[in-house]
Amino acid sequence: MFEPLTRRLEFFSDALQLRAHRQQVLASNIANADTPGFVARDFDFRQAMDSVRSRGPELRAGAMPVLTGGDARHLRTSATLADVPDRNRVQYSVQTQPSLDGNTVDLDQQRANFIHNAVQYESTLRFINGHVRTMLSAIQGQ
Amino acid sequence: MSMFTIFSVSGSAISAQSQRLNTVASNLANADAVAGPDGQAYRARQVVFQTVPMGNNPASQGVRVQDVIESQVPNRRVFNPQHPNADGEGYVTHSNVNPVEEMVNMISASRSYQNNVEVMNTAKHLLLRTLQMGQ
Numbered sequence: 147m148f149e150p151l152t153r154r155l156e157f158f159s160d161a162l163q164l165r166a167h168r169q170q171v172l173a174s175n176i177a178n179a180d181t182p183g184f185v186a187r188d189f190d191f192r193q194a195m196d197s198v199r200s201r202g203p204e205l206r207a208g209a210m211p212v213l214t215g216g217d218a219r220h221l222r223t224s225a226t227l228a229d230v231p232d233r234n235r236v237q238y239s240v241q242t243q244p245s246l247d248g249n250t251v252d253l254d255q256q257r258a259n260f261i262h263n264a265v266q267y268e269s270t271l272r273f274i275n276g277h278v279r280t281m282l283s284a285i286q287g288q
Numbered sequence: 289m290s291m292f293t294i295f296s297v298s299g300s301a302i303s304a305q306s307q308r309l310n311t312v313a314s315n316l317a318n319a320d321a322v323a324g325p326d327g328q329a330y331r332a333r334q335v336v337f338q339t340v341p342m343g344n345n346p347a348s349q350g351v352r353v354q355d356v357i358e359s360q361v362p363n364r365r366v367f368n369p370q371h372p373n374a375d376g377e378g379y380v381t382h383s384n385v386n387p388v389e390e391m392v393n394m395i396s397a398s399r400s401y402q403n404n405v406e407v408m409n410t411a412k413h414l415l416l417r418t419l420q421m422g423q
Contacts, residue, residue: 162418166291167347169414173294173407174349177301180308180400181337181351257403264410271417278422 151281158274160198164191165267172260175239175251182247186256188239291418293348294411298404300342300350305401307353308335312394315385322373323363323381330383332359332390359384 171187178184241250311333323329338354361384369378 163290166414169411170290170294170297170345171347173297173411174347176403176407177297177351178337178339178349179403180305180396181339184339184349187347253403257406260407260410264414267414268417271421274421275423 155274155277157199158270158277161195162267162270162274164194164198165263165270168263169260169267172256172263175256176253176260178249179251179253179256180249182249184249184251186239186241186251187237188259189237290345290348291411291415293343293345295408296342297348297350298408298411300340300352301404302401302408304335304337304351304353305397305404308337308397309394309401311335311356312390312397315390316387316394318383319385319387319390321383322371324373327375327381329363329381330385331363332361332383332385333357334359361386 168189168191171189175186175188178186239250239252239255242252242255244250315332318330321330333356335353336355336357337351340350340352342348342350363384364382365379366382367378368374368380371380374380
């Protein structure tokens with residue numbers, strides 16, 4: 147019954163979790179800016195979003211072991227994207243200025259990516275807030 | 289909530305960088321130290337960083353100080369027979385600290401520290417905004 151109301155919300159929540167995941171990857175890159183031999187990581191947001199959307203809700207729900215009932219009507223927990231052990235999603239970012247100690251973190255690029263991702267995260271949040279407000283006013287009919 | 293591990297990742301980086309600043313401080317403090325009666329002068333210390341996984345998520349990688357090593361550069365020897373710590377040939381052994389190198393190291397450590405504080409501030413801001421979702 148509520149599916150048409152919440153379908154878009156699910157899309158935004160997937161996007162938000164991917165953004166949070168990327169934020170974490172970028173934070174690790176910045177934290178390891180001085181570690182010898184560290185290889186900077188990143189992933190393509192569009193590709194990741196496509197793969198998440200193509201998985202379908204039942205696969206996503208199965209990623210979390212707790213609260214998986216035998217009956218379809220049992221209560222389920224929704225999976226969090228970052229907990230899915232999908233190492234393939236994280237790739238290595240392109241190196242621009244190689245350094246002697248094998249570290250491939252380009253700090254300027256990482257900072258720019260970090261800020262960009264933070265803004266995208268916040269705009270996704272605003273989309274969610276706007277959607278909730280729209281749906282609430284549709285329900286109340288005022 | 290995966291964003292909370294950003295605090296532990298950046299926190300580990302901050303503590304590693306502050307340890308690096310600490311070694312810079314002791315190196316600079318001992319830059320002009322001379323060898324005592326045993327002939328052993330101060331040797332510059334350097335931290336060695338290492339990536340360490342945080343939490344169960346492969347995406348979050350923190351930092352830790354794996355080791356503190358002593359520089360193997362030969363100590364500076366100055367001819368000064370009047371010095372009370374001069375050896376039999378009249379040379380005084382100084383520490384092998386290079387102050388210019390240490391200053392550069394200090395600036396780099398302080399910038400990295402600031403970067404990580406900035407990361408934590410951004411993560412905190414985003415989490416606070418997430419708390420207000422739907423209001």
